[in-house]
Amino acid sequence: MEIVIPGRGSYQLRHLVLDVNGTVACGGRLLDGVRSRLHALCDAGWHVHWITADTRGRQAALDEELGWPAQRITAGGEAGQKAAFVRSLGAGSVVAIGNGSNDAAMLREANLGIAVLGPEGLALDTLTAADLVAPDILAALDLLADPDRLVATLRK
Numbered sequence: 001m002e003i004v005i006p007g008r009g010s011y012q013l014r015h016l017v018l019d020v021n022g023t024v025a026c027g028g029r030l031l032d033g034v035r036s037r038l039h040a041l042c043d044a045g046w047h048v049h050w051i052t053a054d055t056r057g058r059q060a061a062l063d064e065e066l067g068w069p070a071q072r073i074t075a076g077g078e079a080g081q082k083a084a085f086v087r088s089l090g091a092g093s094v095v096a097i098g099n100g101s102n103d104a105a106m107l108r109e110a111n112l113g114i115a116v117l118g119p120e121g122l123a124l125d126t127l128t129a130a131d132l133v134a135p136d137i138l139a140a141l142d143l144l145a146d147p148d149r150l151v152a153t154l155r156k
């Protein structure tokens with residue numbers, strides 16, 4: 001997807017990287033409405049990735065529910081691993097969404113970082129690393145489904 005944002009330039013975005021716990025899931029359960037929105041974004045041509053250290057031990061069930069596996073990282077050094085994953089995709093083509101402190105580096109690395117205030121809160125360092133903040137994951141995903149809303153928010 002190409003988005004031209006006045007005062008910011010042109011964005012060629014094709015990858016969406018999502019934190020799992022606290023962002024698209026709470027307590028190891030996928031939040032209502034996330035599955036349908038992610039599938040719609042895939043249908044629109046986005047390459048959707050979710051990344052986790054599986055701290056809740058429920059990722060296999062979440063993978064089955066969503067229909068594709070998460071990118072697994074190891075416990076310890078999660079922030080660096082998430083940022084490295086964004087770089088491996090080509091950071092200039094990535095939108096990253098997260099809420100936790102260990103998501104700040106991937107939001108900074110991505111061409112567009114979105115922080116969400118979810119049921120587990122929003123870490124201050126992730127807030128300051130983001131290009132924009134959404135009230136919840138559904139609102140963030142809806143911005144990607146309607147890029148004109150992104151332009152309206154981010155133009156200078």
